[in-house]
Amino acid sequence: MTVKPGTPGISRENRLSDEGLQRLERQLSSGSQISDQVLSQWIRRYGDTARAIIKKYDRYKADPES
Numbered sequence: 001m002t003v004k005p006g007t008p009g010i011s012r013e014n015r016l017s018d019e020g021l022q023r024l025e026r027q028l029s030s031g032s033q034i035s036d037q038v039l040s041q042w043i044r045r046y047g048d049t050a051r052a053i054i055k056k057y058d059r060y061k062a063d064p065e066s
Contacts, residue, residue, distance in 0.1 A: 021049055028057040036061055 024042055027034060039059060042050040054060045 021046060021053065024050060025053050025056075028053065028059065034059070 024046075036059075039054055042054065051060065
């Protein structure tokens, strides 16, 4: 039996690119249950672009800490 070596996670450079935003959209479109705290991290990291994606899937809260 051949074991395929695992691939590392997404590098920081790619996380802060369009690839990261596409990953967020895929997760939301698939119905993944992402906590509000994690969604607020996406917004802190990617700003208004992430906020727009999160709003598109009706997961945005004006005050995610509450």
